[in-house]
Amino acid sequence: MKIIKEKIKKLKEEKNAIILAHSYQNIEVDEVADFVGDSLYLSQKAKETNADIIVFAGVYFMAQTAKIISPEKKVLLPNLKAGCLMADMINHEQIVNFKKTHSGIPVVCYINSTAEVKSECDICCTSSNALEIVKSLNCPQVLFIPDANLGKWVEKQLDGEEIIAYDGNCPVHNNITTEDIKKARTNYPEAKILIHPECKPEVSALGDYVGSTSGIIDYVKNSTDKLFVIVTEKGVADRLKRDYPEKQFVLIKNDMLCESMKLTSLEEILYSLENEVNEITLDEEVRRLSSNCIERMLEVSKK
Numbered sequence: 001m002k003i004i005k006e007k008i009k010k011l012k013e014e015k016n017a018i019i020l021a022h023s024y025q026n027i028e029v030d031e032v033a034d035f036v037g038d039s040l041y042l043s044q045k046a047k048e049t050n051a052d053i054i055v056f057a058g059v060y061f062m063a064q065t066a067k068i069i070s071p072e073k074k075v076l077l078p079n080l081k082a083g084c085l086m087a088d089m090i091n092h093e094q095i096v097n098f099k100k101t102h103s104g105i106p107v108v109c110y111i112n113s114t115a116e117v118k119s120e121c122d123i124c125c126t127s128s129n130a131l132e133i134v135k136s137l138n139c140p141q142v143l144f145i146p147d148a149n150l151g152k153w154v155e156k157q158l159d160g161e162e163i164i165a166y167d168g169n170c171p172v173h174n175n176i177t178t179e180d181i182k183k184a185r186t187n188y189p190e191a192k193i194l195i196h197p198e199c200k201p202e203v204s205a206l207g208d209y210v211g212s213t214s215g216i217i218d219y220v221k222n223s224t225d226k227l228f229v230i231v232t233e234k235g236v237a238d239r240l241k242r243d244y245p246e247k248q249f250v251l252i253k254n255d256m257l258c259e260s261m262k263l264t265s266l267e268e269i270l271y272s273l274e275n276e277v278n279e280i281t282l283d284e285e286v287r288r289l290s291s292n293c294i295e296r297m298l299e300v301s302k303k
């Protein structure tokens with residue numbers, strides 16, 4: 001393993017490459033990654049970098065996003081089978097039909113979607129900035145795709161504006177029930193319960209904090225509490241255990257993991273970087289339209 005890591009680091013220097021890794025990745029990926037974080041953070045890093053090659057340790061839509069905003073760079077996805085169950089719940093035809101049945105209403109697109117779907121939407125969002133993005137539209141009704149849970153969670157925090165959400169979800173988060181949270185409260189009464197808004201809104205409503213993976217990590221960093229129940233993908237709990245050994249973390253369910261996120265191995269990172277294979281390519285018109293959707297989000301988010 002040490003030899004593989006050394007080889008990757010050497011190749012990164014030789015090829016002026018960087019590795020972006022999502023917080024749900026296998027934890028050993030961090031040792032070769034330049035940046036680790038959530039979708040918004042990684043999108044910003046993809047945009048800022050002067051690297052010639054971006055290796056994306058994440059899932060397909062994330063690598064696509066990097067390519068959309070950095071078309072001049074070579075973007076590699078080490079394992080092309082790393083998809084996203086939520087992103088796969090809506091395709092180009094389905095977004096076109098959804099818009100037709102709600103014509104004239106702006107569409108906010110969660111970043112967990114394909115480039116083809118983004119190309120049909122007005123503005124993108126992540127779980128870090130979804131509320132801010134919806135508010136920035138200043139409209140009484142907003143279409144939200146594909147995550148109904150996140151859309152409805154945002155709606156609860158608005159001043160009466162309506163979110164018309166597409167019927168998609170992340171099965172990893174959607175499987176968590178209110179009973180799971182109540183059980184955790186009983187078993188760990190002194191713990192803070194930190195929940196990702198891809199969970200059902202009634203589940204999120206029971207948390208001490210609801211936020212993106214970066215938000216959850218920041219909450220722990222700034223908290224004087226010692227015990228936390230983590231209600232998101234296992235990779236976040238693994239990183240928190242590593243980074244805060246003086247605190248205790250309980251993953252809400254041991255099997256709360258995204259299989260796609262765990263497909264990327266160090267061997268595959270090495271292979272794709274060495275041979276410059278598994279490159280992400282996009283139709284230029286789709287790239288241009290989806291870029292507008294993402295750039296608009298980045299503009300709102302940096303204000």
Ligand code: SF4
Binds near residue numbers: 259
């Ligand atoms: S955790 Fe859910 S939303 Fe995230 S990549 Fe996996 S399937 Fe997609």
